[in-house]
């Protein structure tokens with residue numbers, strides 16, 4: 117589908133055209149680690165401005181393995197962009213270090229930094245394409261400024277435009293393109309230097325749902341076929357669930373939790389994560405939602421949301437443990453990164469306050485939604 | 493109008509064109525780098541030099557604050573130093589250029605500042621060095637605004653060149669003062685005004701067309 121035919125001459129990265137997989141030996145450009153790894157060691161960032169200081173990052177320790185699609189989530193202002201931008205040193209940490217492919221990047225001089233940035237692609241929410249250049253010129257720019265011979269630039273640009281599905285648009289200006297097409301140009305420009313890492317800061321936030329899905333599909337393809345590590349920020353939890361293998365949740369510059377998406381989303385441990393996931397599970401039928409109360413009244417039913425990763429929940433055991441009639445309001449299975457996560461909402465009539473405790477022995481995550489009066 | 497007068501007008505028109513063209517050339521050659529410096533040398537710019545930035549900025553403002561007619565007189569010693577004379581077309585080019593350069597620099601600066609910081613960031617992220625950012629991002633992206641600003645500069649310089657005529661620089665302003673004003677020759681006055689209007693309209697039209705072409709991308 118992608119019709120890849122990468123064959124580098126001047127580039128340290130070579131591609132095995134048959135399997136479209138990078139050749140590992142050639143990818144290890146630097147000593148001490150596979151290409152495409154990022155490690156943060158006690159990274160802090162403080163912004164100083166006239167209006168005061170802001171600590172955007174507070175002692176972040178995190179490792180991003182090669183070849184993963186790693187999500188960064190957190191509410192607005194949590195420090196996501198600051199963290200991502202330390203990877204290619206668009207932002208310098210105030211303290212701590214960032215290690216890319218085993219090499220600490222804070223010591224790099226101007227030449228070293230330019231070389232690093234050619235190994236790291238980046239795409240942006242608002243695409244940031246040059247309006248005075250055609251699609252072809254935009255995509256060619258990273259190679260042109262790197263001094264790649266003209267004769268080589270043409271074929272490589274064509275190749276990467278084919279990869280993102282924009283063969284026919286090479287000679288138009290970006291203003292003539294749709295949002296999704298602009299982001300494809302952004303991706304092509306980011307990939308033309310054959311980077312080992314791709315950074316995405318809200319790359320689908322300005323796109324409609326259809327274009328979002330298409331771009332996510334493209335990113336996943338790129339990750340699978342080229343083995344590129346993708347680090348992405350999004351405020352859309354569905355994006356994380358769709359393509360990420362791992363996720364870190366930031367809260368006020370610190371890591372709230374991190375791990376494989378199936379675990380973090382299946383059994384969120386931190387309140388920040390639950391708050392972020394709330395829109396995903398806002399699945400209460402409307403009439404019930406309208407009658408929801410937070411306090412218990414006589415004869416009211418207790419509404420619980422039960423989430424269980426992996427094993428299925430035994431309904432008979434549930435009724436037994438509740439010691440009261442259990443009505444099933446809704447149930448379903450989400451697939452998060454290929455793992456089943458069961459999700460159900462039950463109403464327990466006239467439940468004793470300690471029923472939640474008793475249900476916990478069954479395993480799974482139990483969350484009280486509220487109470488609904490018997491019939492009003 | 494006598495044939496001599498038509499000749500005189502023709503020559504004066506050419507003189508005006510030479511004055512405006514030469515000083516506009518200088519204004520671009522000096523003003524554009526000045527504008528680039530002002531934009532990129534701020535504390536968050538790509539060539540940070542905040543102190544020099546403030547000095548140059550103040551200097552530019554100083555020149556902008558002096559009215560052209562005052563500059564014309566105040567620069568006489570400098571003009572003599574550069575051109576060896578204080579009258580004629582070449583002597584007028586000096587004060588014209590000195591006044592147009594900071595004017596154009598400020599206008600170009602505004603266009604350069606409007607270039608989205610995200611574009612500079614994107615350029616950095618793909619491994620552009622600072623000179624690449626000047627050549628591939630700042631200048632091309634600001635070009636429509638710079639051309640529009642150059643048009644404004646040209647138009648105001650056509651006006652200023654007529655003023656320079658008043659102090660013996662030659663050109664259309666000189667003819668208008670000497671024949672139209674001092675000898676009450678209404679025909680000459682009308683002819684000068686018509687030529688100036690035509691000149692300004694032509695410049696504006698050419699500038700607008702160029703900007704439209706650039707923006708159509």
Ligand SMILES: Nc1ncnc2c1ncn2[C@@H]1O[C@H](COP(=O)(O)OP(=O)(O)O)[C@@H](O)[C@H]1O
Nearest residue numbers: 163165170172191192193194195196197198199
């Ligand atoms: N250049 C800057 N100057 C001052 N404060 C900044 C700057 N960039 C970000 N911040 C502040 O740092 C915090 C984290 O910002 P950011 O990393 O952009 O968060 P996020 O991407 O998660 O929304 C915010 O409080 C923001 O206001």
Ligand SMILES: [Mg+2]
Nearest residue numbers: 196197198317
């Ligand atoms: Mg952000």
